[in-house]
Amino acid sequence: MNTIFALASGVGRAGVSVIRVSGGDATRALTSFGCVVPAERYATVQKLLLPDGTVLDEAVTLFFKGPRSFTGEDTVELQCHGSLAVVRKVLAHLSEQDGFRLAEAGEFTRRALEHDRLDLTQVEGLSDLIEAETEAQRVQAQRVLSGAIGQKVEQWRTKLIRAAALIEATLDFADEEVPVDVSPEVTELLSSLVRDLEAEEGGVHHAEAVRRGFRIAILGEPNVGKSTLLNALAGREAAITSSIAGTTRDIIEVRLEIGGIPVTLLDTAGLRDSDDEIEAVGVARAMRAAAEADLRVFLSLDGSAPGEMCQVGDIIALAKQDEAGVYKNGVSGKTGAGLEWLEAQIFEVLEPRVSQVGIATLERHRIAIVSALTHLRAAQDLLGSSVGADDLVAEELRSAQRALEVLTGRIDVENLLSEIFSTFCLGK
Amino acid sequence: MKHFDVLVIGGGHAGAEAAHAAARYGARTALVTMKRSDLGVMSCNPAIGGLGKGHLVREIDALDGVMGRAADAAGIQFRLLNRRKGPAVQGPRAQSDRKLYRLAMAALTEAQHGLDILEGEVVDFLTDGHAISGVVLADGSEIQAKSVVLTTGTFLRGMIFIGDDTRQAGRMGDDASCKLADRLADMSLPLGRLKTGTPPRLDGRTIDWAALEQQDGDEDPTFFSFLTDKVQARQVPCGVTHTNEATHEIIRENLSRSAMYGGHIDGVGPRYCPSIEDKIVRFADKASHQIFLEPEGLDDHTVYPNGISTSLPIDVQRDYVKSIAGLENTKILQPGYAIEYDFVDPRCLTSELALPEAPGLYLAGQINGTTGYEEAAAQGLVAGLNAAARALGKPSVGFERSDSYIGVMIDDLTTKGVSEPYRMFTSRAEFRLALRADNADQRLTQIGIDLGIASEERCRAFQSKMDLLNDARGKLEQTAYTPKQIRAAGVNVKEDGNRRTPFQLLAFPDVEIADLYALQSDLADIDLASAKQASNDALYANYISRQAADIERLQKDEALKIPLEFSYDDIDGLSSELREKLKRVRPGSIGQAGRVEGMTPAALTLLVMLVRKADRKIA
Incomplete structure (x- = not known):
């Protein structure tokens, strides 16, 4: 049986996050991080090491030997720092271990039942717990199946079924009048699926941004009022302002909310060539922050922005619109003029990204999508490389379907046959 | 009064295979048919096998059934379909000489020990309470049997249509047979209506x-x-x-x-x-x-x-x-x-093809909503074995989706039911790469030997084949070579530092065993058939080991049995729609329950717990 793992504590930033691993190979979760298996039931602090020897985190490790564990199997708990990045890395590392996979909803409980660790005569007494579990499953399924997300999944499903049906038709009806070469259509379907899934995988990025706040870098030449603007938006004196160009050297971060969207504003050093060593470092940092930010706001006096830094969706605002009434597409940190306009601009850019967050909000979903992508790419390779490997292509498509079952529910063979029979005239 | 362990009604493909299987499993068996010469009649097209269907015939043969041998004797044109595609999707097919097929089937049946052929028309069942205890023939004579297998094809309200011209078909026409149909009607089984056609x-x-x-x-x-x-x-x-x-x-x-x-x-x-x-x-x-x-x-x-x-x-x-x-x-x-006819919704059958309403009665073939000789014969095999098991108090015989097309079909029928005449396709088998026509014996013959249903000739042939194959696999997997060694022997592989055995090299599409003689000389001692078999196995080895986890999960769920008398009415957390479906299907295991249409993970979790609780009460 597979060894399963999952984040056992709540999702999101927290002081401590608990990752639970259960199954015959659970102790491998420890050794794969270069840890020793601690004495049973003794909390032991150890460093989690990545394969390259670098330290991932320091964690409290616990080992429960089966059957004396929640699931009745060998169980390992890693209590690491509740950072999203740490948790994601731990989960990703575990998913790479042979025979390890992410637990399905309720699977720890199911294993506990299977190993008679939950007293079944008390099941009625535990109904509250069970209710909570099924309610969570219901909500999850509902979210996936409703609205735009559900429709998107339905589109993938349709394409996958179509591609699989074309291949299966050539396999199951070899003796009949099936168009011999279905590969152009299958190739086209697969590339479009791969494109969609890659985009969805990319959507995880937005989902993360929603969790930690979108990073918005305020950029511009020295002394155009970046820090003044930051302070105005923050409503407090977060950054030092002065009339001297080059006042801001390091990056100053302020967290706030715009239209309900969490953002982190970054005030940066004014962009210019400088002989001052410290200012030059500041400018380099500003450039890097600009590149890594989710959105850039360029302040300038003439409405221009450095083309090489500017990305689609970025905002350009006229700076120092301090004279009352004359601003247009501009702001004044000093008077507060145009702040609402700028916030609206930011909201307009970010809001679609928030709603673009697909089904891939969770690591579990991302793993399913990545797995489906792996199989689809393998199918593409097989289609491209050799003749007569349709049985293997079909198998990869079946695996891709199974991977997506996590998100969509079952793809039944009946759907496949319906597609075949509605497309081809079969029957000798 | 005559007395048998198993009585089979009908001498078509389901009936013949059922009777043979019951007799091989040790039951004193009678096959009742209208005419001796009806045995093995091909009523539709004169061919056996094909994709999926050929797999079924191979599996029947691996369990020492008769269809494969009869089809070989009668074959007048053999074609392996999908010859240029992978072995998993190749299916043997043959045109059959109808007469030769009938003769071969008659000869095999004569030769089967413990199997009697009775000419007659069954008009009614003998019953003992709800249980079926035998049959009544048209001449009024009675035959007792511990189990009865019904394989009467399209006899339930069968109608033939040629344009506007309509007539009753099958044995529906005469009054006496109606009684048997009436008797089934009395059991208020869920029926459906299907049609099929023939060419001029x-x-x-x-x-x-x-x-x-x-x-x-x-x-x-x-x-x-x-x-x-x-x-x-x-x-x-x-x-x-x-x-x-x-x-x-x-x-x-x-x-x-x-x-x-x-x-x-x-x-x-x-x-x-x-x-x-x-x-x-x-x-x-x-x-x-x-x-x-x-x-x-x-x-x-x-x-x-x-x-x-x-x-x-x-x-x-x-x-x-x-x-x-x-x-x-x-x-x-x-x-x-x-022809249009009624069929019994197979969801009311157990995976032994038994009808729980009438203990001792088994249904197989077209009456269960399938089409095709091969589908019928495979069901006959399952029903015959289990009818014999019941009569003799031997263990029942089950097949899984992971071990055979037979298992796939039985599960599809009893879990999902049919909406059109059910025909086997390779795409129905999710473990298709492992369930091949070429390895049906490797998958099933040992099961047959363990059950005691394989002939001595079969056991011997199987043993010597497996000895050769194991020997070949030993040679092929004994040593792993470096890319350098392999390239030196003239086979082109990537210099990726991975050692490979000759078995792994056979998985490459362009590598034949003869290409490897230079690498390892004793490979030349491997016989052609074993080499071919080993390279089929090698081709899919990676995929099959990937599927092993899926199979394991499936088997675990299959192992969690739901008792037949399990009451769905007492479960609070089920929707009424799902409750009705479960009551009709009566899944035999949690695995099967999971495949019932509309099943949700939450409902399944609930079932798991209640089934375990019921288990505990019994224990």
Whole structure:
């Protein structure tokens, strides 16, 4: 049986996050991080090491030997720092271990039942717990199946079924009048699926941004009022302002909310060539922050922005619109003029990204999508490389379907046959 | 009064296989059929096997059933379908000489120890409470049996249609047989209605063969039985022709006279075997459809035109046949017709094909909503073995989705039911790469040996084959070579530092065993058959080990049995729709319950807990 793992504590930033691993190979979760298996039931602090020897985190490790564990199997708990990045890395590392996979909803409980660790005569007494579990499953399924997300999944499903049906038709009806070469259509379907899934995988990025706040870098030449603007938006004196160009050297971060969207504003050093060593470092940092930010706001006096830094969706605002009434597409940190306009601009850019967050909000979903992508790419390779490997292509498509079952529910063979029979005239 | 352990009603493909299986499992068995000569009659097309179907025949043979051997004896044109595709999707198929098939089946049946053939017509069951305890024949005589297998095909309200002409079919026509049907009706089993069609039979002497394309069999024939090593009958080709616009025009003009389109038939027909009327309506843009002209026998001039089944009136059939190339002067020997019949919703059966309402009664074949000789025979095998198990107090015999197409079919039937005549396809088997026609014996014969249903000849042949194969696998997997060594031996592999065994190298599409002799000389001692088998295994080894986790999960769920008397009414957390479905299907295991349409993860979790709780109470 597979060894399963999952984040056992709540999702999101927290002081401590608990990752639970259960199954015959659970102790491998420890050794794969270069840890020793601690004495049973003794909390032991150890460093989690990545394969390259670098330290991932320091964690409290616990080992429960089966059957004396929640699931009745060998169980390992890693209590690491509740950072999203740490948790994601731990989960990703575990998913790479042979025979390890992410637990399905309720699977720890199911294993506990299977190993008679939950007293079944008390099941009625535990109904509250069970209710909570099924309610969570219901909500999850509902979210996936409703609205735009559900429709998107339905589109993938349709394409996958179509591609699989074309291949299966050539396999199951070899003796009949099936168009011999279905590969152009299958190739086209697969590339479009791969494109969609890659985009969805990319959507995880937005989902993360929603969790930690979108990073918005305020950029511009020295002394155009970046820090003044930051302070105005923050409503407090977060950054030092002065009339001297080059006042801001390091990056100053302020967290706030715009239209309900969490953002982190970054005030940066004014962009210019400088002989001052410290200012030059500041400018380099500003450039890097600009590149890594989710959105850039360029302040300038003439409405221009450095083309090489500017990305689609970025905002350009006229700076120092301090004279009352004359601003247009501009702001004044000093008077507060145009702040609402700028916030609206930011909201307009970010809001679609928030709603673009697909089904891939969770690591579990991302793993399913990545797995489906792996199989689809393998199918593409097989289609491209050799003749007569349709049985293997079909198998990869079946695996891709199974991977997506996590998100969509079952793809039944009946759907496949319906597609075949509605497309081809079969029957000798 | 006569007394048997198992009594099989019907001598078609399901009945014959059921009777043989019961006898092999040690039951004193009787097969009751109207006429001795009905045994092994091929009522539809004169061919056995194909994709999925050929897999079933191989599996029946691996368990020492009779269909494969009879089909080999009667084969007059052998073709391995998908020969150029992977071995998992290759299916053996053969044109059969109807008479030779009947003779072979009769001979095999005569030879089977513990199996009697009784001529007669069963008109009623003997009962003992709800349980079935035997049958009553038309002459009033009674036969007792501990288990009864019913394989009566389309006899439930069977109707034949040729255009406007309608008549009762099967044994439905005479009064006595109605009693048996009435008896089933009394059990208030859920019934459905299906239809199927046949083409007109043609006089081969009036076909212009010279004008037609020919399709020959394979030069190197692939047999059904693992025991067959040579062709037994003379080999002949099939002809190929096509419909044309004129044909389509005639059919279009007369659609209203077709039973199917004239509103006489309400049953659901198979999508994969549509009538010519159906093809022309549904695929209106196709200007031509292929027809295979299949000889029905070596000394029989009847020809079966595969592809033009119909329920049009005879004069229309005559006209459209004449419009087809090569058939301009062809005589129709017997018109095509459609048949409509009731079937028992197989979801009310257990995975042993038993009917819990009537302990001791088993159903197999077309009566369960399937089509095809092979599907019928495979069900016969399962029903026969389990009928014998019940009669003798032996362990019941089950098949899994992960071990056989038989298991896939039984599970599909009893879990999902049928909405059209059920036919096997390779795409129905999710573990297709592991469930191949070429390894049916490796998967199943040991099971047969353990059950004691395999003949000595079968055991010997299997043992010596496995010895050779294991020896070959040993040689192939003994040593792993570096890319450098492999390249030095003339085989092109990537210099990726991975050592590979000859077995792994066989998985490469362009590597044959002979290419590896230079690498390891003792590979040359491996016989051709074992080498071929090993390379089939090698080809899919990676995929199959990837599937192992899926199979393990499935088996775990299958192992969690739900007792037959489990009450779904007492469960609070189920929707009423799902409750009704579960009551009808009565899944035998949590695995099967998970495949019931509309099942949710939450409901399944609930079931798991309640089943375990019920278990505990019993213990």
